[in-house]
Amino acid sequence: MDKLRDFLKTWPGRILLVLCLSPLALLGIESYFGGSVDPNQIAQVGEASVGLSEYQTAVNSRRSEILDQLDDASLLNEDVLHEQVLRGLIDRTLLEQQAGKLGMTVSDDTINRLLRQEDIFQDAEGNFSNDQFSNFLRQRGMTKDQLFAEFRNQLSLDQLNASIVGTSIYPMKAVNQLIDLQLESRNIWLHRFNWQDYQDQVKLTKSDIESYYNTNKEALKSAAMIDLAYIQLSPQTITVADITDDELKQQYEGYKQEMAVVDERQISQILISGDNAKARADKVAARLNKGESFASLAKTESDDPTGATGGAIGSFNPSVFGSDAQVVEEALQGLSVGDTTAPIKTSFGYQIFTITEDNGTKLPSLESMRVELTAKAKEYKRQEIYADKVTAINDLAADGFSIEDIAQQENVALKRLKDYRKENNTSVLAQPAVIKEAFDEFTIQDQAVTSGIEVGNGTVWAQPSNYRPTKTLTLNAATPQITQLLRKQKATDIALKQAKQVATGIKTLADINNQAVNFQVLADVNRQTSQLTEKERGMAFSQQADDKGIVALAGATEVGATVIVGDRIKTQQQSRLSDVEKSQTAGIIRDNLGQDQLQDYLDYLRLLYNVEINEANMAGARDR
Known part of the structure; x- marks a missing residue:
């Protein structure tokens, strides 16, 4: 951060600030064609603010984009969505102010030229239309000066982003070195020392547990939990009676209409x-x-x-x-x-x-289509019964019936989940939409049945009870957790000591077979192998062996400790990437570095400008 701050004070640093924000942090220029800014604020950023209407529009837009990519809407985490959108708008506002502070601007002539190129303002012959421009302003309640100001602001941000993101340096020599790393391979012999095998050797004292507790007390918290009773309904669970001739004929008529007969x-x-x-x-x-x-x-x-x-x-x-x-x-x-x-x-x-x-x-006859039409009639009937049942259950929930009464009245199986968690939920109802409704403040307070929550191709209704909020654990409550953690740490230390002793005794290939433990032969593997864990892959290529020699390495890993013996690291002589592919790879790397530079710069701006979030408006917006 200090190096970045010093660099930004120089003339090249000021030039570097002449560009645009990434799509993750900014709304594009088309957002200015969506309406004027709501005076209600969601956040104060320096001397500027983020409007509530602007915020809600951005949330709705981003939600629509995500839902288009999801098969199950309940997987959308609304809290994360709101946080990401708010951060993006705050980032944009920070850069807007900084661009103004640095005197970055665009002339009216440039804006005039760019606006004349916008399709929205052109007539059928492709010429700029004053009438269409005037109608555009009138429909959005904007003046020409307001549009110019917003357009000028966006262009300044575009310049700011390009200068930060687009100027990161990553030479082709480094790209080639990175590619060479991916082409490295070596023969591997491996033995894992699982920490569980050493936990019986661990001796923990009361003092060990108390010391850990006192040092890490603030991090030792209970999870927010409830007991959850719920019912789940899907069209597949609906039993459909036999299809009548009238229903079959109705499907056949529908088929004929569909075929425009x-x-x-x-x-x-x-x-x-x-x-x-x-x-x-x-x-x-x-x-x-x-x-x-x-x-x-x-x-x-x-x-x-x-x-x-x-x-x-x-x-x-x-x-x-x-x-x-x-x-x-x-x-x-x-x-x-x-x-x-x-x-x-x-x-x-x-x-x-x-x-x-x-x-x-x-057209085929009804008789020849009987099987197909019967299936369609059953599905239509099933969906109709399902929709009626969902409506009936929602009405019962709104009238204050308990989940037990609803399950009995609607003949739906009642299920229960004990210790249903708000965080790190791995239950059968781990969808963010269900968790959000189940832990809703009013639902918990009234112990009410939620309205129907769409999950996959079905619906869930839940009723929470026995709410236990997050709180710092007492020493007695935290002792099992601390004991398990310390036992694993100390058992891993013992395993690592054993691993290092074995590694020390291996100097030649013949020494591998003389050890008290058996090694697994992985043969020739590269950095992308799935046979090694992440930490093992890092260790496996961390040290080169002597010519015609081997190297034995020991380290703590996910399983406890691992000994890896490797021969000399080899690199393929010919890269499988063409010059064009290498150039594209370099571009991707530079873009990633540019995003890192942008985030560093935004952190720097947060030190310059005070950011205050209106929590009340934020909470209200989330509930909409």
Whole structure:
């Protein structure tokens, strides 16, 4: 920090301040086209402030971005979201003030030129439109001077960011060295000394525990916990009764609408009425089956005036048949051009139909789609029942019913979680959305049932009880935790001592087999190997061996202690990266270094400007 502060006082340091913030810390220039600033403040930053409306808009925007990437909205941690957005807005405000203090500005001519290039202000021919510019200002309640001021401010920040993030130095020589490190490999022999194997040798005294407690008392706190009773409902748990024919037909009609089906079947009819209509109709059907012409029989046998024209009645229209529409449609279903129906009993008598032309969409029959339509009908019914049940449970929760009563009334299994934690929660309900609602101050105080919390593809309702807030542990309460921690530390020390003794006795490859412990042969491994833990990977390539020799290393690791024997480190002669890929790698490294420089600079600005957060407004914004 001191080196950075000294550098910023120099002329190159001042030039370095001429750039823009990263997208993580700043809203882009399009944010200025979203509305004016709310006077209610969420934070005071030096002589400037972060507006409540600005803050809420940024939270909503960032939330939408994250939810677009999540399958389960309950995984979104609202507290972290609010903290990150607030920090970003404060960072922006700090840089805005510093840019002003350094006299950074952009001329009106430059702003005019840039605004004329914005698509939002251009007409159909691509020319700047004063009318569109005026409408833009009017819709947002802004003046031209206000827009220019905000545009000028954003451009100054853009310059500030580019100068900080874009000027980090990382030479290609260093990039090549970094790539070479990733290409290193060596043969490894390994033995782990697990600390658990040495814990019986550990002797802890009361004085050891008390000393640790007194030194680390403030860090020894109990976790905030509750006992949680909950019910969970998902569509998959809903039992659906058998599907009726009406429900199946409804799905088929929906399928036809979805496929934008246009019924263009041309049909003809023969109507037989009177006392002996059934017998006459059967005789006509028999003659049709023998191959006689439908049009000819319609002219001689039909009792309807359409018989004179061969029985043609035009396109099929269910509304023409009134209450008979369904039986007629079922009879026509699946028929091709030239096919005839059996005699159908309708309110007019007995009717026989044939299809003379079909220019409509060809659709599979209901029967051929029965399995698919049945599944869709069941899912539709399941979702409908699920939605009704969610509404009913929410109403019961709002009316003050206990979780036990709700579970019994709605026939849903009641489940319980004892010692449900606010932090480091690894239970089956570890989603941030559930934790937030379960530990809500009013929910805990009233021991109320939460409203439905969407989790994955289901919903959870929870009722907390027996709340235990975070507090500093007493010596007696902390003793088991301290004992376990000290036992592990001391057992690891014993394991490390053993590891160092073994490593000291290994000078040649032959010495490996002469040890009292057995070594695992890992053969040729590189820095990316998954066979070693993180600490072991660091140790494995920390020291080069002599030509044709080996090196034995011992160190404390995640498991306790590890001895690693390695031969000479080898580097591949040819890098698998092209010159273009190396250049891209260097760019990524420089960007990362630039972000580090930016964070260092923001820490420096926090020493210059006082930052005060309006906790009341912040809490109110989080509850919205």
